[in-house]
Amino acid sequence: MICPSCGSANDNGVFFCRQCRTLFLSNIDQDGAPEEGERVLDLAHACELVRSGEWSLTEFHGYLEDFEAKQAAKEGEIHATIKEIPFGLEEEFQEESQVGLEGVTSCNEAIGVLRRYDPEITGDFPLEEGLGIFFSGISRVKEAMRINRRSYGRPLWL
Numbered sequence: 001m002i003c004p005s006c007g008s009a010n011d012n013g014v015f016f017c018r019q020c021r022t023l024f025l026s027n028i029d030q031d032g033a034p035e036e037g038e039r040v041l042d043l044a045h046a047c048e049l050v051r052s053g054e055w056s057l058t059e060f061h062g063y064l065e066d067f068e069a070k071q072a073a074k075e076g077e078i079h080a081t082i083k084e085i086p087f088g089l090e091e092e093f094q095e096e097s098q099v100g101l102e103g104v105t106s107c108n109e110a111i112g113v114l115r116r117y118d119p120e121i122t123g124d125f126p127l128e129e130g131l132g133i134f135f136s137g138i139s140r141v142k143e144a145m146r147i148n149r150r151s152y153g154r155p156l157w158l
């Protein structure tokens with residue numbers, strides 16, 4: 001995309017102009033918070049399906065695998081975005097980057113806990129525990145977005 005400030009050419013989807021550091025709001029707005037809320041509901045629903053017996057453990061594990069792949073893609077985007085923060089602005093974005101990455105780590109941990117669920121052996125505990133960890137991870141991610149809005153009036157990522 002062409003930077004509206006300096007006219008230099010940038011790769012599509014980047015958040016900052018490589019040349020003059022102008023922020024490309026249109027690229028940032030594509031990633032909104034509602035998506036996070038939907039993922040929480042989706043995961044909770046999957047836990048209900050396996051707990052009620054509507055899904056087998058194999059189906060549940062398949063779902064978790066897909067879910068984890070989407071998580072990994074999202075995490076990759078976050079790392080790429082952090083790498084894109086222009087030289088000299090790292091410190092400004094440090095707090096939200098750190099909080100957000102902590103959130104992502106919790107979300108990954110949660111999937112590992114959910115995978116341990118086995119009605120015969122573990123009871124419901126891993127489902128409760130895993131969802132709890134996932135919720136707290138997502139709230140860290142949302143906290144990162146709040147820090148970002150408070151400081152700059154727009155989200156940098158997620």
Ligand SMILES: [Zn+2]
Pocket residue numbers: 003004005006007008017018019020021022
């Ligand atoms: Zn520019």
